Amino acid sequence: DIQMTQSPSSLSASVGDRVTITCRASQSVTSYLNWYQQKPGKAPELLIYTASSLQSGVPSRFSGSGSGTDFTLTISSLQPEDFATYYCQQSYNTLRSFGQGTKLEIK
Amino acid sequence: QVQLVESGGGVVQPGRSLRLSCAASGFTFSRYAMHWVRQAPGKGLEWVSVLSYDGSNKDYADSVKGRFTISRDNSMNTLFVQMNSLRAEDTAMYYCTRGGLQPYDAFDIWGQGTMVTVSS
Numbered sequence: 573d574i575q576m577t578q579s580p581s582s583l584s585a586s587v588g589d590r591v592t593i594t595c596r597a598s599q600s601v602t603s604y605l606n607w608y609q610q611k612p613g614k615a616p617e618l619l620i621y622t623a624s625s626l627q628s629g630v631p632s633r634f635s636g637s638g639s640g641t642d643f644t645l646t647i648s649s650l651q652p653e654d655f656a657t658y659y660c661q662q663s664y665n666t667l668r669s670f671g672q673g674t675k676l677e678i679k
Numbered sequence: 680q681v682q683l684v685e686s687g688g689g690v691v692q693p694g695r696s697l698r699l700s701c702a703a704s705g706f707t708f709s710r711y712a713m714h715w716v717r718q719a720p721g722k723g724l725e726w727v728s729v730l731s732y733d734g735s736n737k738d739y740a741d742s743v744k745g746r747f748t749i750s751r752d753n754s755m756n757t758l759f760v761q762m763n764s765l766r767a768e769d770t771a772m773y774y775c776t777r778g779g780l781q782p783y784d785a786f787d788i789w790g791q792g793t794m795v796t797v798s799s
Contacts, residue, residue: 573741575757578772599684602740604783606786607787610724614788615774615789615791615792616724616774616786616789617789618785618786618787619788621784621785622767622785624710627785627787657769659723659724661726661785661786663784663785664783666729666738666782667726667738668714668729668786669726669727670716670723670724670726671725672723673723674694
């Protein structure tokens, strides 16, 4: 199985900040890495697929990069609605493992 | 609109069974692989199971293999998971998600979830 590790596990930031979350796979997943956002009490929503493609309707302040084993999610200028938990997920393997999540909190 | 609606959750005793359903609408259900993902209270997301568009291929997380069975009825646009020999650690919100038309696709549509609590 492919293990996904995110860092940090939690992050405090302010509105307008630029933040980066990293995700590392235990083996290469080529570009098959996705990012999801989850707000309390809600289902996750797809933000980024295949490492860098923005899902329809997602604001352009979100971006993704990376390939192989190392990936990043960047939010260029935090907005109040961005405070949530973010998960990476590999879709290279049928067994679709997730990272443990990064909780983004207001400073 | 494109929608997934789960049902069937509830409180069940350890060792008992439960069957969850996921009703799909707004898209051609029979063309898509479908997955179940769960989330224990206060914890992260855990992938549970996948079923191919035609039901011919399926797979499971090790944590549920041999106890859970995924299935679908394309004529009814519905995904199921039969959960047997339930354990306390199966307590979670269970989400139905749409995989893609291609094997590597992300989960672009999620249901609202149905809660399963395993407790005596």
